[in-house]
Amino acid sequence: xxxxxxxxxxxxxxxxxxxxxxxxxxxxxxxxxxxxxxxxxxxxxxxxxxxxxxxxxxxxxxxxxxxxxxxxxxxxxxxxxxxxxxxxxxxxxxxxxxxxxxxxxxxxxxxxxxxxxxxxxxxxxxxxxxxxxxxxxxxxxxxxxxxxxxxxxxxxxxxxxxxxxxxxxxxxxxxxxxxxxxxxxxxxxxxxxxxxxxxxxxxxxxxxxxxxxxxxxxxxxxxxxxxxxxxxxxxxxxxxxxxxxxxxxxxxxxxxxxxxxxxxxxxxxxxxxxxxxxxxxxxxxxxxxxxxxxxxxxxxxxxxxxxxxxxxxxxxxxxxxxxxxxxxxxxxxxxxxxxxxxxxxxxxxxxxxxxxxxxxxxxxxxxxxxxxxxxxxxxxxxxxxxxxxxxxxxxxxxx
Amino acid sequence: xxxxxxxxxxxxxxxxxxxxxxxxxxxxxxxxxxxxxxxxxxxxxxxxxxxxxxxxxxxxxxxxxxxxxxxxxxxxxxxxxxxxxxxxxxxxxxxxxxxxxxxxxxxxxxxxxxxxxxxxxxxxxxxxxxxxxxxxxxxxxxxxxxxxxxxxxxxxxxxxxxxxxxxxxxxxxxxxxxxxxxxxxxxxxxxxxxxxxxxxxxxxxxxxxxxxxxxxxxxxxxxxxxxxxxxxxxxxxxxxxxxxxxxxxxxxxxxxxxxxxxxxxxxxxxxxxxxxxxxxxxxxxxxxxxxxxxxxxxxxxxxxxxxxxxxxxxxxxxxxxxxxxxxxxxxxxxxxxxxxxxxxxxxxxxxxxxxxxxxxxxxxxxxxxxxxxxxxxxxxxxxxxxxxxxxxxxxxxxxxxxx
Ligand SMILES: Nc1nc2c(ncn2[C@@H]2O[C@H](COP(=O)(O)OP(=O)(O)OP(=O)(O)O)[C@@H](O)[C@H]2O)c(=O)[nH]1
Ligand SMILES: Nc1ncnc2c1ncn2[C@@H]1O[C@H](COP(=O)(O)OP(=O)(O)OP(=O)(O)O)[C@@H](O)[C@H]1O
Ligand SMILES: [Mg+2]
Ligand SMILES: [Mg+2]
Numbered sequence: 001x002x003x004x005x006x007x008x009x010x011x012x013x014x015x016x017x018x019x020x021x022x023x024x025x026x027x028x029x030x031x032x033x034x035x036x037x038x039x040x041x042x043x044x045x046x047x048x049x050x051x052x053x054x055x056x057x058x059x060x061x062x063x064x065x066x067x068x069x070x071x072x073x074x075x076x077x078x079x080x081x082x083x084x085x086x087x088x089x090x091x092x093x094x095x096x097x098x099x100x101x102x103x104x105x106x107x108x109x110x111x112x113x114x115x116x117x118x119x120x121x122x123x124x125x126x127x128x129x130x131x132x133x134x135x136x137x138x139x140x141x142x143x144x145x146x147x148x149x150x151x152x153x154x155x156x157x158x159x160x161x162x163x164x165x166x167x168x169x170x171x172x173x174x175x176x177x178x179x180x181x182x183x184x185x186x187x188x189x190x191x192x193x194x195x196x197x198x199x200x201x202x203x204x205x206x207x208x209x210x211x212x213x214x215x216x217x218x219x220x221x222x223x224x225x226x227x228x229x230x231x232x233x234x235x236x237x238x239x240x241x242x243x244x245x246x247x248x249x250x251x252x253x254x255x256x257x258x259x260x261x262x263x264x265x266x267x268x269x270x271x272x273x274x275x276x277x278x279x280x281x282x283x284x285x286x287x288x289x290x291x292x293x294x295x296x297x298x299x300x301x302x303x304x305x306x307x308x309x310x311x312x313x314x315x316x317x318x319x320x321x322x323x324x325x326x327x328x329x330x331x332x333x334x335x336x337x338x339x340x341x342x343x344x345x346x347x348x349x350x351x352x353x354x355x356x357x358x359x360x361x362x363x364x365x366x367x368x369x370x371x372x373x374x375x376x377x378x379x380x381x382x383x384x385x386x387x388x389x390x391x392x393x394x395x396x397x398x399x
Numbered sequence: 400x401x402x403x404x405x406x407x408x409x410x411x412x413x414x415x416x417x418x419x420x421x422x423x424x425x426x427x428x429x430x431x432x433x434x435x436x437x438x439x440x441x442x443x444x445x446x447x448x449x450x451x452x453x454x455x456x457x458x459x460x461x462x463x464x465x466x467x468x469x470x471x472x473x474x475x476x477x478x479x480x481x482x483x484x485x486x487x488x489x490x491x492x493x494x495x496x497x498x499x500x501x502x503x504x505x506x507x508x509x510x511x512x513x514x515x516x517x518x519x520x521x522x523x524x525x526x527x528x529x530x531x532x533x534x535x536x537x538x539x540x541x542x543x544x545x546x547x548x549x550x551x552x553x554x555x556x557x558x559x560x561x562x563x564x565x566x567x568x569x570x571x572x573x574x575x576x577x578x579x580x581x582x583x584x585x586x587x588x589x590x591x592x593x594x595x596x597x598x599x600x601x602x603x604x605x606x607x608x609x610x611x612x613x614x615x616x617x618x619x620x621x622x623x624x625x626x627x628x629x630x631x632x633x634x635x636x637x638x639x640x641x642x643x644x645x646x647x648x649x650x651x652x653x654x655x656x657x658x659x660x661x662x663x664x665x666x667x668x669x670x671x672x673x674x675x676x677x678x679x680x681x682x683x684x685x686x687x688x689x690x691x692x693x694x695x696x697x698x699x700x701x702x703x704x705x706x707x708x709x710x711x712x713x714x715x716x717x718x719x720x721x722x723x724x725x726x727x728x729x730x731x732x733x734x735x736x737x738x739x740x741x742x743x744x745x746x747x748x749x750x751x752x753x754x755x756x757x758x759x760x761x762x763x764x765x766x767x768x769x770x771x772x773x774x775x776x777x778x779x780x781x782x783x784x785x786x787x788x789x790x791x792x793x794x795x796x797x798x799x800x801x802x
Binding site (some may be wrong): 377378380385391398 | 629630676697
């Protein structure tokens with residue numbers, strides 16, 4: 001069964017940067033992005049050009065690093081302001097340093113409040129350099145643990161990874177710049193997918209898996225197609241990309257998730273047709289997740305495909321939520337003509353998103369049963385029929 | 400049969416309890432003398448969750464029917480539903496023993512017994528065996544006696560039930576000193592009211608969409624080929640709306656009934672529906688198109704599920720199947736259009752027999768009307784001992800109740 005979230009309306013997404021580092025990131029996104037989300041910061045240095053400043057950091061940049069009680073107290077003092085900022089949001093993306101005294105403390109409290117208020121929150125925390133010392137690192141890890149507990153997903157970048165990329169003689173701040181650039185790119189991509197491609201409206205599983213498995217294990221593609229050709233197109237593109245990623249191995253698809261995105265003319269039976277074809281092609285249908293979105297802003301039909309490949313034993317890892325973990329993995333797709341296509345070079349500058357396991361246990365599935373909450377599950381072909389059809393199908397509904 | 404007899408029919412539906420009381424005069428005339436429909440609580444998806452609440456509603460319904468008819472109700476025919484009812488094909492074979500290879504009663508009985516003897520899981524009981532054509536050396540025959548051949552095969556569509564769940568309503572009924580004479584699958588009772596024998600002969604799928612369950616039955620050559628129940632109904636539509644717009648159950652139900660449409664066409668994104676008097680949030684407007692999309696996706700899925708369950712049999716029999724809809728959800732605007740788009744068969748909304756008063760013509764009363772027809776037929780001895788259309792199981796009910 002696909003666990004689906006309610007679609008997010010454009011103007012109900014808030015992107016919030018906390019502290020010096022977080023603010024720098026969000027300010028950059030605000031400057032470069034043309035997306036219609038609300039960009040805000042909470043910082044000591046109000047030299048922001050694009051993002052709106054919603055709060056001052058009481059530490060005034062004095063750096064209370066790793067003393068997260070301070071961030072927490074600020075949160076307590078500012079609670080009302082934060083609450084009202086949250087009140088008109090459906091999704092919040094928050095970033096900042098896990099090690100910052102302000103950002104680290106504030107971020108966990110914010111995540112907790114968001115969870116309580118039913119606002120989905122995705123965290124993009126940055127982990128400190130190891131050279132900042134054990135105490136800092138421990139505080140950061142504590143922060144990350146709590147974030148995982150309260151947020152929908154937490155995808156980290158580690159500053160140490162960036163140290164390796166710069167010459168030893170250059171100052172560490174250059175690593176920070178690289179990290180800021182990558183984080184900007186990662187958040188912007190996510191926003192694009194949510195706002196432009198209806199990703200979030202479709203399936204939180206995609207997010208989970210993207211975050212969890214790392215970019216080298218997953219293929220995310222977006223194809224514009226006619227219904228008749230859609231399936232073939234997808235198969236070819238999958239094979240091509242898999243070739244590029246794992247050139248020497250037989251292609252196995254361990255998970256497959258497909259969103260059909262269409263204009264107002266997209267009907268459930270079109271979707272079912274594509275679904276059937278894909279199931280025919282890839283076998284066992286409940287191994288693949290399938291969803292659809294109607295988006296009146298677009299015209300024609302688009303398929304967003306997310307596949308995990310070559311996971312092998314790793315398939316069992318926490319990447320897959322519990323209810324899914326006992327599925328039999330792996331189906332093999334015959335490699336055909338597309339062998340000839342040249343493998344593409346992987347982009348190395350892309351952010352490496354860490355494997356985070358077992359963080360997503362708070363995701364709503366039970367709570368979507370409403371009136372049927374206390375009754376037995378109404379399972380048919382692995383789907384709980386008591387959950388609204390439009391949610392399970394990921395139909396984007398204006399409410 | 401001389402003189403008169405009192406018969407009763409009862410549906411304990413998810414949303415309402417309906418009782419009919421009638422007098423059968425001189426075996427041929429049916430006089431409906433009492434009726435009551437009372438809103439029901441305590442049931443979700445056809446299953447009793449709160450026996451006391453159901454008991455209160457049932458008391459009200461029986462009391463009203465008794466008051467109107469001036470009669471003390473002693474026994475009723477009852478319809479049953481819920482996905483715990485499971486049907487499957489069962490066959491039994493016997494070698495034809497006669498020297499001239501003519502089928503005798505003995506062979507038929509042996510084949511029948513064999514077919515009905517299949518082991519059943521613990522905690523489950525058979526509720527209905529529906530006979531299908533016999534096969535003599537592989538060819539179907541309606542009447543096996545004196546046919547020639549070497550092997551006879553009896554075929555049944557057999558339905559069994561969870562004994563515990565089946566007992567729940569019967570116990571509530573018995574507590575009012577009312578006996579259950581017969582039980583029928585809800586789908587078969589409804590079909591009795593909305594379909595003619597000719598339609599059942601030509602190939603017919605009857606779908607009863609109630610508040611908590613959707614019951615269907617497939618006929619061909621007047622035989623029941625298949626039955627099924629999904630625990631999905633109008634309550635699911637209400638729940639979907641209530642979740643989508645975060646509105647109270649009652650508001651969602653009202654909006655469904657007033658503005659619901661099975662097909663979301665002809666509505667612009669500028670059409671709004673005002674929701675008044677929902678105290679929790681005050682007056683508020685909702686996008687009509689979203690309402691219709693939510694309903695449409697639910698019903699489309701439901702019809703697709705029905706189609707998937709029956710399509711193999713329909714194709715195998717190579718029949719021209721038509722569809723008749725009944726149950727309360729059938730009141731939804733343009734439901735037949737959606738059903739025929741999805742099922743890819745001609746669809747009509749069922750009508751209860753013309754001779755009934757208008758109040759009893761409603762599609763949500765098909766089940767109880769059909770039950771009454773079965774009771775009438777049994778009482779007047781009109782329906783002969785014809786296994787394919789007679790489905791009640793008096794013996795079974797009483798025997799497992801006295802345990
Ligand atoms: N050493 C160093 N680290 C930096 C710098 N900028 C960001 N960082 C990283 O960011 C962390 C501090 O995060 P900030 O965003 O400054 O912290 P804050 O949330 O503003 O909270 P304060 O600790 O009160 O300043 C450090 O632990 C480093 O990992 C910098 O210029 N120098
Ligand atoms: N005009 C209408 N439009 C849509 N739905 C309707 C309309 N009128 C009634 N309904 C729905 O029909 C359902 C009731 O149908 P019905 O009376 O056949 O069910 P029931 O017999 O109580 O339940 P079940 O047989 O499933 O246990 C309710 O969900 C009700 O909301
Ligand atoms: Mg009913
Ligand atoms: Mg019903």
